[in-house]
Amino acid sequence: MFQKAINVFIAVLLFSGLSNCQSEQKFTHDLWSVKFAESFLARHPGAVTYDQYMTKDDWNYEQGLMLESLRKMYYYTGEKKYYRFIKDNLDQYINEDGSIRTYKLSDYNIDNIKPAGAVLFVYQITGEEKYKIALDTLYKQLINMPRTESGGFWHKKIYPYQMWLDGLYMGQPFYAEYSKVFNLPENFDDITHQVKLVYEKTLDKETGLLYHAWDESRQQKWADPETGKSPHFWGRAIGWYMMALVDVLDFLPQTHPDRQAIIDILNQQTEALLKVRDDSANVWYQVLNMHGREGNYLEASASCMFVYAIAKGVNNGYLPEKYLAEAQKSFEGILKQFVKLEDDGYYNLYGTCRGAGLGGKPYRDGSYEYYISEPTRINDFKGYGPLIMAAMELEKADALRRNQTKVALDNYFNNEYRKNKATGQLEPFHYIWEDTTDSGYYELGKLFTKYGAKISELKEAPTAGNLADSDVYIIVDPDTEKETEKPNYIGSKDVKNINEWVRNGGILLILANDKGNCEFEHLNKLANNFGFTFNEVSLNRVDGKKYDMGAFVNLPFNPVFAGVDKIYMKEISTINNPEPVETLLKKEGQAVMIFKKVGKGYLFAVGDPWIYNEYIDNRRLPEDFQNYRAAENWVKWILQLDYVSEN
Template identity: 30%
Template structure:
């Protein structure tokens, strides 16, 4: 959402085996959850792991692509588990971050007889793309999984929240952060961790001292909803410090909302340059702040207007709506995550007798049903969540954190039945599969989509996957404060 464009424009499952500190660790990536090109998932030959295997089409170029993460820079064994029931070799080109090596995958005697082929490569710490491509007309073997071995994993922390905050502030001093929604989302999340631990107020105050003047001004004209997410951290700091400037800074946003342009039916447009456009992302930037500040009526009204325009009959919500062109074409995972979090956060402030409460509860139930329906077996959700079988689709960390948070909060508020906690906890475990600690002792949260505008299918699938992007760090902290500190 960071790209401001007035336009409508691989998947994987990680099973981290429990390993003591300083011993060799292995990470298994099931092929059926990877990105496929000219191949199908099947389960008709016994002996596979996970939920199936990939049967390559019998053509040159059929492929399976994995997105992986390694905790340490060193040599790693890439172990491919496969079956080849023919009598001929089915060689494949194994491409690691663009560097190809041809590997033989000889006959295993039967399609139910599984073997392994190992390729040793040097990998840096971080995310890697590993692609196995058939080089003959017979296609590749049946591919069950990829295991990355010899990765030494540091002990996992007891408190992921403090580990992530400590790691981040070690490289990002408070004065380096600005007023962008990603920075203020992270700061608001840090405040929640501080509220529990009492550890981070000096960091937050250093940011406030650098960004907020005595009269509450920040130099920001608040001409887009993203910029108004700062209101949450202003309220946090007003509560924590008692300083008047933060109350004044929050009031400036409320005053701007009173004059801010709207659609013909009263929806706050995403950006003053985008006449008539409502983006699902935008509700989180403003509505929880308004509800916290006492304007529950406006917050609930906006959620209702947005939901009416964005609801998707196939499940969840479309990313955006324009009064001129209608709904945008796709359901994008993080946009739906922003909307879910906004709704449960607003609901915390809505009296039980408020006339809008029932509608907000129905919004949450609609979203939760979609979250449950489209959750991947890994616990994560796809970048395009209602298209899980789409070639090139991939599992995304920030929206998965948001969905897990939303469901857990909704159960806590008794909007959803306790049975939904299984979905939230599975999502939480899935997100933790993307979290690691490097040899420097710092955390890495992988698989986060970078800032994203509104686009078409190909646009969302091309978005870069980053490690420690603030979209994911803030969402991870919100989720971990909700789910990571013991049973709910």
């Protein structure tokens, strides 16, 4: 039995590329997203600024875009360097009192909202009050933005009654995320109104494309006197809008009445954009529908934005599968047309329009001649950030198509609530996907989805019916009365249902805890059914920050610890296993982690929740601990076991 698991383990090693001879020596992985992100960090070691020495720095949307791409890279790779860069960058702007250097709320410039997503990310990790103060300031600007008569945000105070497509990406994803995190559901109607309004006001029904902007007052020279629309289809403007659509959908409730309308817009725009893609290069022009007109040029940032939005749309089920091949074709076009490996060993992106707008001083009239007059810049952030994100989504797409495993995390036996210190409202937490704090499984969820799994939470007792919808079922640290007023204990019916499901091919993962933190009496009824018992002990106790007290070293060679020298696991229980099992990890001669074949399915058990955010994000642990790599190995192995159980 275990030989089959070892064969799966070998497949995992090949899949993971732990030893990839073909990757450039400079890079940690032979993935385009990693190559691009690490090239950026090498060229900008201090902060997001075109001058790496910070002689000119501003709180602005380009910074926000790059930080967003690195936030996604952090969750994609687990590499602490991305988090550190984001936090270090923000700390150059956010003072200890929460004020933001160079930022003025009174400017009411929606571009300045974009870095707020990175601030929210760091606040959720650190809980530091200065980030919450900064967040609330940015949110205050957003909800008090001047509006058109029809309720749309002005692009800036200096551009009255104007909505630009750009502004949807600058403001709406943060508006949606903040509203979800701080439980402000009343905002979602306003968010979808912004998205639909600018679509309605900028749509050209003949081509299906969107004009760059709309002036409700019809006062601007660039505005059509009847419609208020600007005169041309600028690629990057629609790129901003497309990215806004897929990112807002991350946070918009599944039951919101406008959700399908947003998805429909994404589908319509994708179809329209593919009609104006260059047939030879498979990328897009600066002015989208002016192929062959003198002066028009193929433009990188719009092409990267479109690929990101289309690939993510397919990955998340918003767009038909047929569009994935189109996104891949355009990404190959980007690599050929715009990307170059330089002599220093790092990648450059060419062909991004440096900037384009409307009105202002000197006046920008929105003419064709204006748009093509704007020069390009090497490694312009407006292209480089979307380049990283486009590569990442296509890599995810590859994993998704290799693996469709459905992973359900119990939220019935483990069902804890706490008071949100910012809102005062009760919120679920502790070993659940949506908990981004130290106690959550947010980052574990990202690992599962990175490798193609579909994650969910099972908020009811396990039955034959609801377990049938899952390939993997995870039970973590069931509640005691100390943790939940009325715990849902594992009963005999639950044991029967879980047992039958596993024997028919399910994969059960049980992550317990130590004495004093775990409800052993009923959990062990489930464990005993599979021939083992969790011992009510507490080993590997750690004094403060003496992390080595919780270390495991000289790790055995098995699917979980391949390429791993040292992990951290504190306050653990052990396992008594009289029946034959494979022991993956021991402490003082006692099993801590086991694995066994059960009928057509598999069982894995460990005496600790182990892979929650605090101990796989490596923000707190010293560099030599490799919990993230072990967690990544574990996830890939479990997903490969699902394949074996079905074939």
